[in-house]
Amino acid sequence: MDDLRAKYIDLIANAADEAALEEVRVGALGKKGEVSLKMRELGKMTPEERKTAGPALNALKDEINAALSARKAALADAALDERLKGEWLDVTLPARNRRLGTIHPISQVMDELTAIFADMGFAVAEGPQIDSDWYNFDALNIPGHHPARAEMDTFYMNRAEGDDRPPHVLRTHTSPVQIRSMEAQGAPIRVIAPGRVYRADYDQTHTPMFHQVEGLAIDRDISMANLKWVLEEFVKAYFEVDDVKLRFRASHFPFTEPSAEVDIQCSWEGGVLKVGEGDDWLEILGSGMVHPHVLRSAGVDPDEWQGFAFGMGIDRIAMLKYGIPDLRAFFDSDLRWLRHYG
Numbered sequence: 001m002d003d004l005r006a007k008y009i010d011l012i013a014n015a016a017d018e019a020a021l022e023e024v025r026v027g028a029l030g031k032k033g034e035v036s037l038k039m040r041e042l043g044k045m046t047p048e049e050r051k052t053a054g055p056a057l058n059a060l061k062d063e064i065n066a067a068l069s070a071r072k073a074a075l076a077d078a079a080l081d082e083r084l085k086g087e088w089l090d091v092t093l094p095a096r097n098r099r100l101g102t103i104h105p106i107s108q109v110m111d112e113l114t115a116i117f118a119d120m121g122f123a124v125a126e127g128p129q130i131d132s133d134w135y136n137f138d139a140l141n142i143p144g145h146h147p148a149r150a151e152m153d154t155f156y157m158n159r160a161e162g163d164d165r166p167p168h169v170l171r172t173h174t175s176p177v178q179i180r181s182m183e184a185q186g187a188p189i190r191v192i193a194p195g196r197v198y199r200a201d202y203d204q205t206h207t208p209m210f211h212q213v214e215g216l217a218i219d220r221d222i223s224m225a226n227l228k229w230v231l232e233e234f235v236k237a238y239f240e241v242d243d244v245k246l247r248f249r250a251s252h253f254p255f256t257e258p259s260a261e262v263d264i265q266c267s268w269e270g271g272v273l274k275v276g277e278g279d280d281w282l283e284i285l286g287s288g289m290v291h292p293h294v295l296r297s298a299g300v301d302p303d304e305w306q307g308f309a310f311g312m313g314i315d316r317i318a319m320l321k322y323g324i325p326d327l328r329a330f331f332d333s334d335l336r337w338l339r340h341y342g
């Protein structure tokens with residue numbers, strides 16, 4: 001018995017890993033283990049002999065089990081220590097600066113505009129960025145020879161031989177969306193159409209793709225007075241001023257009659273725009289009463305319905321609000337720039 005104990009205590013103490021330890025366990029306590037075989041011999045002993053041999057064998061079994069679990073724990077700790085040597089993490093190191101993303105100034109301004117006009121009952125309308133010249137020009141009373149239709153200003157889609165669909169363009173404004181909205185919904189209607197528009201132009205204040213938002217309100221007795229109110233509310237909310245003077249300058253667009261370009265009163269103190277004070281004027285948008293031909297093109301009867309429309313460049317009013325000098329910076333995807341304005 002003592003030899004058995006010494007043998008297994010030693011084997012356990014020297015087991016190199018869990019697999020070796022398991023072999024030792026099987027060698028002692030498995031079905032054919034040495035200790036297990038001894039336990040079976042108990043049956044052949046006299047009751048007298050069994051009285052001492054039984055408890056002694058059980059004690060040996062418990063001692064070997066205890067040694068096995070102690071060694072197993074020790075081996076596991078050693079294995080973990082070994083692993084930690086290669087995987088240690090110094091939690092005192094400064095964290096890597098995970099920067100949060102920022103919203104693009106154009107997207108931010110689009111969201112602001114949408115919210116401001118939603119407060120005045122305008123729904124947001126979307127439409128295709130590529131559209132026929134009917135929706136982009138003819139429906140807006142822009143005749144075939146009008147300079148705006150020239151290829152120097154407008155991107156035309158190429159046409160394969162024999163493809164006799166009407167010419168399609170990259171839309172030059174979001175007015176086609178307004179036409180489509182009137183066709184789909186009829187009057188009364190009150191929508192804004194923000195989105196990308198395209199012109200064949202490129203310099204410090206023009207990029208081939210830029211953004212516009214147009215508004216349209218058609219009902220039975222809408223007048224220029226309603227237009228003035230809507231625009232005043234928009235300017236006050238967007239430029240965050242309590243009051244602002246607007247100047248309506250007579251103008252001309254083929255799709256509105258009368259037409260008016262709208263300036264806001266401002267001052268340029270040290271190159272910074274201040275809206276609602278000073279004696280300078282800044283043009284921000286064009287507007288007017290929708291031309292009857294346009295209503296008719298969109299399936300709305302001008303003898304029954306009338307209303308106003310306006311349009312403005314989103315990039316332009318974003319530049320004004322955030323003091324951004326160069327339009328091209330919006331599209332350079334320069335993270336330093338985006339983080340500064342985002």
Ligand SMILES: CNC(=O)COc1cccc(Nc2cc(Cl)ccn2)c1
Pocket residue numbers: 175178179212214216253255256285286287288289290291294309310311312313
């Ligand atoms: C950047 N945009 C500007 O300077 C001026 O835009 C304008 C001006 C006046 C009206 C409109 N849009 C419009 C739309 C329909 Cl469906 C009918 C009539 N008009 C857009």
